[in-house]
Amino acid sequence: MREIRGGSVGEAEIPAVAAVWPEARPRSESPFAEGMRRFGRSTTALVGVAIVAVLLVVALLADVLAPQSPITSDQTQTFARPSWDHPLGTDQLGRDMLSRVIHGTRISLMVGVSSVVLALFVGVPLGMIAGFYGGRVDLLVMRVMDLILAFPIYLLAVILMVMFTPTAGLIGIVKVTGAIAIVRIPIYARLVRGSVLSVREKEYIEACRALGVRDGWILFRHVLPNCLAPIIVTTTLGIATSIIVEATLSFLGLGTQPPTPSWGWDLKANVAFIQDNAWLALFPGLAIFVTVLGFNLFGDGLRDALDPRLK
Amino acid sequence: MRVYILRRLLEMIPTILMITLVVFVMMRSIPGDPVVALLGDAYTEEDAERIRAAYGLDQPVLVQYVIWLGKLVRGDWGASILSGRPVLSDVLVRLPVTLELILLSMGVALVIAIPAGLIGALRQNTWADYTATSVAMIGVSIPEFFIGVLLLLVFSIGLGGILPSSGWVYLPGTCPTMVCGVSLWGNAQHVLMPAIALGVGRAAILTRLLRSSMLEVIRTEYVTTARAKGLGERPVVLKHALKNALIPTVTVMGLQVGFLIGGAIVVETLFAMPGLGTFGIDAIIARDYQQVQGFALITAFAFVAINFLVDLTYTVLDPRIRYA
Numbered sequence: 001m002r003e004i005r006g007g008s009v010g011e012a013e014i015p016a017v018a019a020v021w022p023e024a025r026p027r028s029e030s031p032f033a034e035g036m037r038r039f040g041r042s043t044t045a046l047v048g049v050a051i052v053a054v055l056l057v058v059a060l061l062a063d064v065l066a067p068q069s070p071i072t073s074d075q076t077q078t079f080a081r082p083s084w085d086h087p088l089g090t091d092q093l094g095r096d097m098l099s100r101v102i103h104g105t106r107i108s109l110m111v112g113v114s115s116v117v118l119a120l121f122v123g124v125p126l127g128m129i130a131g132f133y134g135g136r137v138d139l140l141v142m143r144v145m146d147l148i149l150a151f152p153i154y155l156l157a158v159i160l161m162v163m164f165t166p167t168a169g170l171i172g173i174v175k176v177t178g179a180i181a182i183v184r185i186p187i188y189a190r191l192v193r194g195s196v197l198s199v200r201e202k203e204y205i206e207a208c209r210a211l212g213v214r215d216g217w218i219l220f221r222h223v224l225p226n227c228l229a230p231i232i233v234t235t236t237l238g239i240a241t242s243i244i245v246e247a248t249l250s251f252l253g254l255g256t257q258p259p260t261p262s263w264g265w266d267l268k269a270n271v272a273f274i275q276d277n278a279w280l281a282l283f284p285g286l287a288i289f290v291t292v293l294g295f296n297l298f299g300d301g302l303r304d305a306l307d308p309r310l311k
Numbered sequence: 312m313r314v315y316i317l318r319r320l321l322e323m324i325p326t327i328l329m330i331t332l333v334v335f336v337m338m339r340s341i342p343g344d345p346v347v348a349l350l351g352d353a354y355t356e357e358d359a360e361r362i363r364a365a366y367g368l369d370q371p372v373l374v375q376y377v378i379w380l381g382k383l384v385r386g387d388w389g390a391s392i393l394s395g396r397p398v399l400s401d402v403l404v405r406l407p408v409t410l411e412l413i414l415l416s417m418g419v420a421l422v423i424a425i426p427a428g429l430i431g432a433l434r435q436n437t438w439a440d441y442t443a444t445s446v447a448m449i450g451v452s453i454p455e456f457f458i459g460v461l462l463l464l465v466f467s468i469g470l471g472g473i474l475p476s477s478g479w480v481y482l483p484g485t486c487p488t489m490v491c492g493v494s495l496w497g498n499a500q501h502v503l504m505p506a507i508a509l510g511v512g513r514a515a516i517l518t519r520l521l522r523s524s525m526l527e528v529i530r531t532e533y534v535t536t537a538r539a540k541g542l543g544e545r546p547v548v549l550k551h552a553l554k555n556a557l558i559p560t561v562t563v564m565g566l567q568v569g570f571l572i573g574g575a576i577v578v579e580t581l582f583a584m585p586g587l588g589t590f591g592i593d594a595i596i597a598r599d600y601q602q603v604q605g606f607a608l609i610t611a612f613a614f615v616a617i618n619f620l621v622d623l624t625y626t627v628l629d630p631r632i633r634y635a
Contacts, residue, residue, distance in 0.1 A: 154573025285457035293452035
């Protein structure tokens with residue numbers, strides 16, 4: 001199946017790029033450096049990077065940036081409209097919405113990034129082993145992966161979260177991260193297995209074997225670098241998906257539990273009051289949207305730049 | 312062909328068995344069980360044991376699964392532990408709601424994606440293309456529930472409440488009881504926002520996909536040939552190019568069904584619809600084992616059945632693809 005492609009980088013340059021890459025490129029420039037140069041020329045990709053960079057800063061400096069505590073409620077200030085004191089208003093418990101949205105960035109990015117990294121660290125080795133050794137190992141690993149893939153992902157994620165019992169704080173974050181990672185492991189295993197299968201038969205791998213290089217070294221030094229471009233692209237776009245899954249679980253009440261601020265939860269909690277307080281549901285939703293958009297633009301740009309073959 | 316269909320139908324069975332088995336084991340590994348919830352404050356260890364024995368919950372998990380399967384093949388989906396109602400009838404009551412939602416949202420997705428994808432590809436690098444791709448980019452980045460909330464803000468609150476924010480009016484002929492609201496117009500009003508909320512994200516994905524596969528197809532030699540023999544632009548695009556470009560789109564649509572079922576949980580929750588999605592999530596959270604099994608079964612079945620239909624669609628779109 002081919003990857004979905006969008007964005008506004010002109011296709012006109014893709015065939016030309018595909019034709020010169022990787023064989024006929026100038027010796028002085030690596031494909032990676034060339035890809036990065038292409039990346040730098042794409043406005044949409046840079047917008048994505050800018051959004052992601054700003055979000056990272058907000059997440060890191062949440063304690064400094066947030067005007068108030070995201071969990072301290074002020075019963076005299078419930079449902080305050082946006083004002084100088086509360087730029088995004090307050091919720092039904094009188095908590096400052098801006099502070100909650102700012103702190104929500106942490107949860108969203110932490111879960112989004114760490115679940116993908118976790119899935120990556122389990123899925124990539126599994127895929128490499130399955131693809132490289134083939135036979136029974138391959139059959140066993142891919143059967144398990146296919147079983148996970150056979151589930152509608154929300155059904156699996158929801159049941160996993162009920163199994164883990166959602167809680168607040170760091171442990172709650174770890175649980176959500178774990179659930180999302182499990183759902184996403186097969187994506188990497190499959191991707192890497194496919195790449196390994198095509199790389200395995202190349203002459204340079206045969207040469208390594210003839211030289212007596214150990215399997216582990218071949219896998220990490222020679223096979224992995226050749227599968228890196230699709231892994232990087234899938235990871236970036238995967239963060240966007242994971243953030244949506246996290247928000248959705250929270251929306252269903254199965255993400256991190258209050259008082260830990262989470263955009264999905266805030267949106268759900270405030271939907272009940274949108275008749276008179278529309279902004280309460282609007283801001284957490286916008287925050288989710290902007291974050292996901294940032295990672296999607298970033299990932300799309302990377303795909304166009306690093307792996308023209310993926311188109 | 313008949314042999315192929317038969318073989319595929321048989322191949323569905325292990326997948327469905329595996330999914331239901333995994334759900335079965337996972338649900339029973341959750342600490343606590345529905346009996347605790349059922350008894351509530353009146354909980355005593357003896358009562359709990361008695362009820363567990365009555366529902367066979369004291370048996371080993373695999374034995375319970377085999378018993379469940381055995382009843383299933385005789386058409387008995389079991390009864391809810393908490394409400395006592397038979398699971399099959401509950402599922403059948405809720406199925407039309409979710410089916411309507413999913414079909415309509417797929418319709419919404421296609422109605423948006425086909426023209427948008429075509430325009431994007433045929434008018435590549437024009438403002439029309441940029442608009443289509445930008446809107447699609449926004450579409451893939453908004454979660455269903457936020458689109459739902461935006462629709463609520465506009466149509467239920469902003470425009471004086473022209474569309475209802477929650478609840479359901481049944482299509483004529485699908486009302487499960489004597490007391491529900493039945494009307495075609497009322498149904499349309501209730502299903503419109505949920506279907507759009509669920510469909511827009513899919514539309515965006517399909518638009519991006521269709522655009523890129525059209526761009527590829529439009530450069531192939533048979534399209535050049537079709538143009539060279541003097542065919543007009545319309546038949547070239549619609550008959551020669553689009554049909555071939557639709558193949559990957561159909562594949563992805565099949566894959567999206569899994570997301571649609573999950574999305575139905577979210578959208579039905581937001582709009583308080585009495586569908587399978589709310590049934591499933593409520594059952595999972597309440598650990599109503601029998602209901603969860605019913606939900607897993609119907610979900611797994613829908614999932615494999617639609618992927619099967621997708622494979623059959625290939626033969627229609629591309630006669631070269633044949634199944635022996």
